[in-house]
Amino acid sequence: MRTKAHIPTFNYKLLLLGVFLAFVVLFVFRSSFDSSSSSSSSSSSNEKSTILPKVPLDEKEAEDDERSTKCDTPLTCNKIPPSLAKALIHYTTSTITPQQTLKEISVTSKVLDKKSPCNFLVFGLGHDSLMWSSLNHGGRTIFVEEDESWIEQIQRRFPMLESYHVTYDSKVNQADNLMDVGKGPECTAVGDPRYSMCQLALKGLPSEVYDIKWDLIMVDAPTGYHDEAPGRMSAIYTAGMMARNKEEGETDVFVHDVNRVVEDNFSKAFLCEGYMKKQQGRLRHFNIPSHRDGSHRPFCPE
Incomplete structure (x- = not known):
């Protein structure tokens, strides 16, 4: 009884899993297509493309500071920049x-x-x-x-x-x-x-x-x-x-x-x-x- 009753349940779950996987594949394919189309459209609208330069190691902190002072949320607005935090720690602990x-x-x-x-x-x-x-x-x-x-x-x-x-x-x-x-x-x-x-x-x-x-x-x-x-x-x-x-x-x-x-x-x-x-x-x-x-x-x- 348990074995016969379990078979249709198993098949039902397998069917749901198959539908779910198909939906995921379709979603990924569509997202990739939209991203490709958007990128192609953006490239055609700009006569010159811009390549972002690598950020030197000693400039990383300035970049972090800039990100920390952007007011995307109330939390980021109130967050102290890393450079100021380092200065506070340095002078607090220095003799x-x-x-x-x-x-x-x-x-x-x-x-x-x-x-x-x-x-x-x-x-x-x-x-x-x-x-x-x-x-x-x-x-x-x-x-x-x-x-x-x-x-x-x-x-x-x-x-x-x-x-x-x-x-x-x-x-x-x-x-x-x-x-x-x-x-x-x-x-x-x-x-x-x-x-x-x-x-x-x-x-x-x-x-x-x-x-x-x-x-x-x-x-x-x-x-x-x-x-x-x-x-x-x-x-x-x-x-x-x-x-x-x-x-x-x-x-x-x-x-x-x-x-x-x-x-x-x-x-x-x-x-x-x-x-x-x-x-x-x-x-x-x-x-x-x-x-x-x-x-x-x-x-x-x-």
Whole structure:
């Protein structure tokens, strides 16, 4: 009885399974056909096809950040970007603190809060670099550094930071002579620093540094605490010239360690006391307007 009763049930189930499999095959075939037709139609409507480039390993985090900030759902809108999460973890667990004080950092942070995402150039690569890049989230932050081995060390830890090596020909013990040179007409003429005749202008920076119109520039390098060190004379001068040479708008320039003679004198002379907005501790903030907007401004305001 059980065997005879089981046979029709088995056949019935087999029949259902066959119908289901046929439906699946038909569905897959139709989906493939529709996808092929859609692809063919899309190709014919575009004269040129676009091949997406491979994303370099150090750009993957930026891509993740972009995806995490898209507001597809309330959850993705409220999710912290991976780069900011890494910065929080790093500074929470690190025993090394940035060289600038909280009050000094707050001066630049307030400007970034208004202008970011923006273009931010930093002379110097240090323990605070991840912080500056994170505070300018969504913008472009570039670091230029004199020590190649230090760049390699930082890049291994934070590959998302964009940094370049730069060399300096000057020395701190040449500062007095360079101050006199900077007063000449070749140094007060506004133009692209890479083509300048002024001895103070940095001409060997990466092309990106010259081509980008900077919203903020921080001068916290190169080394300047002994006579044989490169000093920040050229960095300060070049930062001021980049700001003046911008086609329009203003550039916020920050100089750290103004308690030292070179940083004090050169920031006043080439960024101009008349453009100084604030000094907090060892940090000075200057706001320099474009000198190419037809206003015929003097090198420093009277």
